[in-house]
Amino acid sequence: MRTLTFGAALAAACLTAAAAPAAAPTIAASGAWARPTPPGATTGAVYLTLTNHGKAPDALISATSPAAAKVEFHSMSMAGGIMRMAPIAGPQAIAPGASLKFGPGGSHVMLIGLKGPLKAGAHVRLVLTFAKAGAVTVDAPVRADAPAADPMAGMKM
Numbered sequence: 001m002r003t004l005t006f007g008a009a010l011a012a013a014c015l016t017a018a019a020a021p022a023a024a025p026t027i028a029a030s031g032a033w034a035r036p037t038p039p040g041a042t043t044g045a046v047y048l049t050l051t052n053h054g055k056a057p058d059a060l061i062s063a064t065s066p067a068a069a070k071v072e073f074h075s076m077s078m079a080g081g082i083m084r085m086a087p088i089a090g091p092q093a094i095a096p097g098a099s100l101k102f103g104p105g106g107s108h109v110m111l112i113g114l115k116g117p118l119k120a121g122a123h124v125r126l127v128l129t130f131a132k133a134g135a136v137t138v139d140a141p142v143r144a145d146a147p148a149a150d151p152m153a154g155m156k157m
């Protein structure tokens with residue numbers, strides 16, 4: 001009887017331990033939005049903030065979207081008066097309590113090979129992959145009232 005009770009307690013403890021890691025999402029996505037694209041556009045930009053609410057460092061590795069053939073993370077920089085963008089190489093670390101921000105004029109999530117225009121009012125799904133948190137799905141609304149300062153338009157100058 002004593003052995004049986006101990007076995008049951010052990011089984012309960014194992015179940016609790018197994019359930020714990022999945023219960024607490026550590027990466028939160030906030031303020032996600034996408035810029036509408038004109039007909040025929042092959043690329044689009046998504047902006048969002050990713051915050052690490054966990055106690056360990058994590059890193060953003062890659063992303064996919066059903067709306068595009070490929071998703072890249074780009075940084076922006078001014079060179080000789082021309083705004084340039086370049087893919088961000090390697091995993092992007094996010095320390096505990098820190099945020100990774102993608103916003104107009106700065107870095108952005110670039111959709112390459114759009115399967116159709118991003119229409120205001122629709123949503124773009126992103127599946128972000130993190131080193132520890134795994135896959136995080138975000139549905140970014142396509143904003144009709146997108147800010148006027150358009151880094152994508154600036155790049156064409």
Ligand SMILES: [Cu+2]
Binds near residue numbers: 074085
């Ligand atoms: Cu870009």
